[in-house]
Amino acid sequence: MRPRRTIDIECRCVVDAPYKDMLDQPTHNPQGALLQPDGSVVWRVWAPRSENVSLVAWPDDSRTETAMTPEGFGYFTCRQSDVRAGLRYAFRLDDGREYPDPASRWQPDGVHQPSALWFPTEYKWGDGSWRGVPxxxxxxxxxxxxxxxxxxxxxxxxxxxxxxxxxxxxxxxxxxxxxxxxxxxxxxxxxxxxxxxxxxxxxxxxxxxxxxxxxxxxxxxxxxxxxxxxxxxxxxxxxxxxxxxxxxxxxxxxxxxxxxxxxxxxxxxxxxxxxxxxxxxxxxxxxxxxxxxxxxxxxxxxxxxxxxxxxxxxxxxxxxxxxxxxxxxxxxxxxxxxxxxxxxxxxxxxxFHHCVHALLTGERDGYYRDFGRPEQLAKAYNDVYVYDGCYSPFRQRRHGNRVGEADRTRxxxxxxxxxxxxxxxxxxxxxxxxxxxxxxxxxxxxxxxxxxxxxxxxxxxxxxxxxxxxxxxxxxxxxxxxxxxxxxxxxxxxxRWGTEIPDPQSPxxxxxxxxxxxxxxxxxxxxxxxxxxxxxxxxxxxxLRDRRHTVARCSRHTPCAVADGTRSVPASALVSVSNQQGGSPCRSWV
Missing domain, CATH: 3.20.20.80 (Glycosidases)
Structure with a gap:
């Protein structure tokens, strides 16, 4: 066998001006009315469908209009000092009409009306020790x-x-x-x-x-x-x-x-x-x-x-x-x-919802036709997805994939x-x-x-x-x-509910x-x-939160045991849930 030969190759990339411009596209510029450290406000809007954009504002019941400066790639910006929270403003586009800010932080008068200045940093939070919930x-x-x-x-x-x-x-x-x-x-x-x-x-x-x-x-x-x-x-x-x-x-x-x-x-x-x-x-x-x-x-x-x-x-x-x-x-x-x-x-x-709903109500219309068997509820406990690559009669095709070892709290x-x-x-x-x-x-x-x-x-x-x-x-x-x-x-x-749907528009x-x-x-x-x-x-x-939490058995019973006593639930599912740790259940629920 011939000995290996090592060849060092040095590659240099020269970025010409057009390519450099592409890398510098300002797509990370935040939009909206943004309060600056010096107290001024910068407005920025992405409006590539307009050649010119103006900021229209209504301070003290008057109307002002300021031409915004193009930044390239469809962005326009302007800066103003001595403005206060609550100032109404809008953007004027090439069609001559005024529109609310796409990134408006406050629409006090609704979706069709001018936007208003609001500065989130003015709020004094009292949750300094809060770290969230795992x-x-x-x-x-x-x-x-x-x-x-x-x-x-x-x-x-x-x-x-x-x-x-x-x-x-x-x-x-x-x-x-x-x-x-x-x-x-x-x-x-x-x-x-x-x-x-x-x-x-x-x-x-x-x-x-x-x-x-x-x-x-x-x-x-x-x-x-x-x-x-x-x-x-x-x-x-x-x-x-x-x-x-x-x-x-x-x-x-x-x-x-x-x-x-x-x-x-x-x-x-x-x-x-x-x-x-x-x-x-x-x-x-x-x-x-x-x-x-x-x-x-x-x-x-x-x-x-x-x-x-x-x-x-x-x-x-x-x-x-x-x-x-x-x-x-x-x-x-x-x-x-x-x-x-x-x-x-x-x-x-x-x-999981569909399993429980179909079992307890007996409904089988729509997507509930895919559910209603007690063993499916056991699968939902053990595998999360009931349809994890198997055939769905409702969809008339295979549906889903397997969760495998993924943490159940996900x-x-x-x-x-x-x-x-x-x-x-x-x-x-x-x-x-x-x-x-x-x-x-x-x-x-x-x-x-x-x-x-x-x-x-x-x-x-x-x-x-x-x-x-x-x-x-x-x-x-x-x-x-x-x-x-x-x-x-x-x-x-x-x-097939066979009933009149309530009018969504009715108060x-x-x-x-x-x-x-x-x-x-x-x-x-x-x-x-x-x-x-x-x-x-x-x-x-x-x-109860362990990933290895498994359902040992699932079958139909009447009456069935519930957490606080025995109740009669016709054709319901009795589920025995046990966490198998070391081969023996540490707790059972029905």
Whole structure:
């Protein structure tokens, strides 16, 4: 064999001017009205579809207009001194019309009106010792700000925080709070991602709520929507290609994450995530419907967003969770990037909900046709995904992949949430569909899961008021499209509810969704105690959160044993859950 010869080769790369310019594209410039250390304000907007952009402001009931300076690559900027918080302003584009800031921090008068200056750094936080809640200790309480209290505001939630902490949950999750059109909405039609909803109290009130939650020992997760922008009040397309026709979502155009001029759009979304974490001290983000986020870039937007959010969390010295909602049953969402995944902290899994719902109600319409067998519930406990590559009769194809050894606390499960309740024709809660004994069984099944449990507001005491879809759009065409879309969605999912769908635009539909906050009678009071006891058990018995937590047996029984006694639940599932440590169970639940 001939001896090896080593050859050293020196390579030098000379970057010429055009290539250097490409590397220097200013795609990391933050947008919005930004307070500077010297007290001045810098406005920056990305508007590649305009040759000229002006800042229009209304100080002291007068009107001023200032030409903005092009920065290149579609960015325009200007600086002003002696401006105060609350100043109304807008951008004038080539069409001669004035539009609110795409990165507005405050829309006090709604989505169509001028933006207002608001400086997040002016708030004096009282949560200096707060470090967040580890993922393993999360017990989430999802709520809608408008329906949670009679007032429907951020401030009105604060007096209830003590009750939630006493219940034993460790985090509240707010349905989307970014500015949406009108006064009533689920929040998924937001068009100003950086502005907290004005009718909820606006950004100052949200800061106060999160501060108060931290002082009560509760983390705050924010539901954010990065798969689409709402329709009414959406002026983004006049500024630049924020949306793309390459893909579609069930709600309209997809966000442009991988097309021409997508770099500033990606920056816009990532800056939004950082904004909530940095300026509002949010403890996590729930990313809505990531299966509708389309991105074929070399580095997926989810992985890039997670990387930057965790860097910000490290700087702040806090735990921050990025949690995906997805119907793909795809473990790659939580698999580290070095193993081909996106590296998110957790993902929702609807299979657990569907198992429990189908078993206890007997429903088999729509996607519930895939569920209803006791052994599927055992699989949901053991493997998280029931459909992990096997054939789905509802989808008529194979669905999902295997979770394998992934930590079970990387998955969030529930027996009710806004989607599963609100996307029924009448918005009935599981508590309204079941007798008391079956409700207790559902509670026990959820709170002994090794995954992160999520409660839907009012579930803890058995709220029976519905949570139907509601809105208050001002565009008549959009109103009719929403009504028609609801009917078509239910038909496509093959649900045969055979009932008239409540009008989403009716104020009565919204008012009917507000919680009653009444557990004075024996059954709601006992139900709340049961939730509190089981949440306490999760904290006291680590076995209930252990990844090796397994279901030993699952079969049908009548009557069946429930956590607080024997109740009769016709055709329900009796589940024996045991944590196998060293080959012997350390605790069993039924």
């Amino acid at each position: 993922r393993e200790e999360l017990a989430v309480y999802e709520l809608h700000v408008g329906a949670f209290t009679p007032e429907g505001t951020f401030a009105a939630i604060i007096p209830r925080l003590g009750q939630l902490a006493e219940l034993g949950v460790t985090a509240i999750e707010l349905m989307p709070v970014a500015q949406f059109p009108g006064e009533r909405n689920w929040g998924y039609d937001g068009v100003h991602p950086f502005a907290a909803q004005n009718t909820y109290g606006g950004p100052p009130a949200l800061q106060e709520l999160i501060d108060a939650a931290h002082q009560a020992g509760l983390a705050v997760l924010l539901d954010v929507v990065y798969n689409h922008f709402g329709s009414e009040g959406n002026y983004l397309g006049l500024f630049g290609p924020y949306e793309t026709d390459r893909y579609r979502t069930p709600w309209g155009k997809a966000v442009n994450f991988d097309g021409p001029e997508s770099d500033p759009v990606r920056r816009f979304v990532i800056d939004n995530a950082l904004f909530w974490v940095r300026d509002f001290h949010a403890d996590g983000l729930r990313l809505d419907a990531v299966h509708a986020i389309h991105d074929f870039s070399a580095r997926h937007i989810l992985a890039e967003l997670q990387s930057e959010v965790q860097a910000e969390a490290a700087r702040a010295g806090r735990v921050v969770h990025v949690i995906a909602e997805s119907d793909l049953n795809d473990v790659r969402l939580v698999v580290p990037p070095e193993r081909g995944g996106h590296g998110l902290d957790a993902a929702w899994s609807d299979d 998955f969030v499960v529930s027996v009710g949430n806004h989607d599963q309740v609100g996307n029924r024709a009448l918005g009935e809660r599981l508590t309204a569909l079941l007798p008391p004994e079956a409700r207790r069984l559902a509670c026990g099944l959820l709170l002994v899961s090794p995954c992160v449990p999520l409660l839907w507001m009012g579930e803890e005491y058995g709220e029976t008021r519905p949570f139907p879809f509601f809105s208050s759009f001002g565009d008549p065409q959009l109103v009719e499209a929403v009504r028609r879309g609801r009917r078509e969605e239910f038909a496509a999912l093959e649900f 009565e539909t919204f008012l009917a969704a507000k919680l009653q906050w009444d557990w004075s009678s024996p059954e709601p009071s006992a139900r709340r105690r049961l939730h509190a006891d089981l949440l306490a058990a999760r904290r006291c018995w680590p076995a």
